[in-house]
Amino acid sequence: MAKIVAVLYDDPIDGYPTTYARNDCPQPEVYPDGQTLPNPKAIDFEPGQLLGSVSGELGLRKYLEENGHELVVTSSKDGPNNVLDQELHDAEIIISQPFWPAYMTAERIAKAKNLKMIVTAGIGSDHTDLQAAAERDITVAEVTYSNSNAVAEHVVMSTLALVRNFIPSHDIARNGGWNIADCVSRSYDLEAMTVGTVAAGRIGLRVLRLLKPFGVKLHYMDRHRLPKKIEQELDLTYHSSLESLSKVCDVVTLNCPLHPETEHMVNAESLKHFKRGAYLINTARGKLCDKDAIAAALESGHLAGYAGDVWFPQPAPQDHPWRSMPHHGMTPHISGTSLSAQARYAAGTREILECYFEGRPIRDEYLVVQGGALAGVGAHSYSNGNATSGSEDAANFQPA
Incomplete structure (x- = not known):
């Protein structure tokens, strides 16, 4: 059994949606360069649902729990006594989004003794210390092109x-x-x-x-x-x-x-x-x-x-x-988390998890770090090092 911690943004102030503005959520058939959309074996959500907030859970709970895994979902990631830090010690996989990033600093990675993979549900993994992840041989993956x-x-x-x-x-x-x-x-x-x-x-x-x-x-x-x-x-x-x-x-x-x-x-x-x-x-x-x-x-x-x-x-x-x-x-980092994009990056996250648990290769275009070095899209787009310094200031946020 693996423990997965997903750090997602808070639900709407007025409560989780019971209805939506539209009845459908059109999706492209293929990305412009020919890359195929995420292709998990199944999804447990309807495209167009709010998946990126805590109650949406990226549509992962049914799949993970039916396969014997533990899923912890929280928006608490900063400041003293945050839930992420409390759950790190035995977490095998951390999932977060760029819009509400779980800053995986070298200090957090050092505390997470069982950590094997960090997944960005979306694009952009700079909220992870890629150097520290490589040194620990932790895989870092993101759902490239999804948003x-x-x-x-x-x-x-x-x-x-x-x-x-x-x-x-x-x-x-x-x-x-x-x-x-x-x-x-x-x-x-x-x-x-x-x-x-x-x-x-x-x-x-x-x-x-x-x-x-x-x-x-x-x-x-x-x-x-x-x-x-x-x-x-x-x-x-x-x-x-x-x-x-x-x-x-x-x-x-x-x-x-x-x-x-x-x-x-x-x-x-x-x-x-x-x-x-x-x-x-x-x-x-x-x-x-x-x-x-x-x-x-x-x-x-x-x-x-x-x-x-x-x-x-x-x-x-x-x-x-x-x-x-x-x-x-x-705007408060909304550009890549439209309901349309959420359907794609939630499906891509599911695809990455399926590959990980079944021992199949993760798509090269999803890989940022693997085998102790930048890999896949990471080798093309990133450089060695760390860009998370100063992230502790996120703890100073107080909702208006």
């Missing part, structure tokens, strides 16, 4: 919300106003602007494809250059550095993983190269940016807007400067 397109849609939505000044205009309508001049004094057309993505992997490339019909000029940087066929198809301009990209772009969107090489890549110094009035979109990881530098750039007017839904740590303390800075479009 990539959902995040890309959020990037496009955030871009338009900033450029068109949608959020303040919506607030004026909600508050009974009709001052059109206030609404449009910061509103522009996205058409003819120059948009650049930092990283053109699954999410970044999807963003480029979604934005192409808007009549924008598209730029990208990535340590893995795209095939010439794709560059020609989308009329892409390649950059080898953030400085080169940011100097020419009206909108910069960050779509790269967080690891020691990318931590705080956007800082007071690198922001000097951004065009005055540029917009920055970050749905990747909050720690890609120096939080104080972003707030200062918005206060000074050097940046016209900042949007995204990733923070560091998560949940972010009430005094986090991104909550109160001007001209922002932040």
Whole structure:
């Protein structure tokens, strides 16, 4: 019997849903690059259900308990006497999501003597100390591609919300106003602007494809250059550095993983190269940016807007400067956990667990660490080291 601890976000304030807004939840047949969707032997949920919160349990309880395993589900992960730390000592598998991450630091990994696998239900395993996991020969896996397109849609939505000044205009309508001049004094057309993505992997490339019909000029940087066929198809301009990209772009969107090489890549110094009035979109990881530098750039007017839904740590303390800075479009990390995406990453988590318990290989595209080293998608996207330092500040979060 194995003990599995799943750290999931809290249920809705008004209680777990008994009904939903829609009767169905359309799903793609295949991902854009040909990768197949998660394919477990079975699922014990209906796509479209809320699976990512505590009561949803990722649809795993029936499967795990029928096979003799113990499942502990909690949202308590930070601060003294949290449930995760109390359950670590004999846990074999830890599951969490990027939206409410269980920060698996070297200290926690050292306490978890029976730990064999850490699973990210979604994409992005930077909340795990990958170096410490490798040294302990702990497998780290994530459900690659399960919510990539959902995040890309959020990037496009955030871009338009900033450029068109949608959020303040919506607030004026909600508050009974009709001052059109206030609404449009910061509103522009996205058409003819120059948009650049930092990283053109699954999410970044999807963003480029979604934005192409808007009549924008598209730029990208990535340590893995795209095939010439794709560059020609989308009329892409390649950059080898953030400085080169940011100097020419009206909108910069960050779509790269967080690891020691990318931590705080956007800082007071690198922001000097951004065009005055540029917009920055970050749905990747909050720690890609120096939080104080972003707030200062918005206060000074050097940046016209900042949007995204990733923070560091998560949940972010009430005094986090991104909550109160001007001209922002932040959300509490929801981009990759739509009900549509939950169906995919819950099924992918089930697939990973089935492979683990049955002794079958986990898909290479799901692997981040295995056999004491970066593996699979991890070897392509991450670098050795640790990006969890400072995560203890998540304990300072107090709900408003």
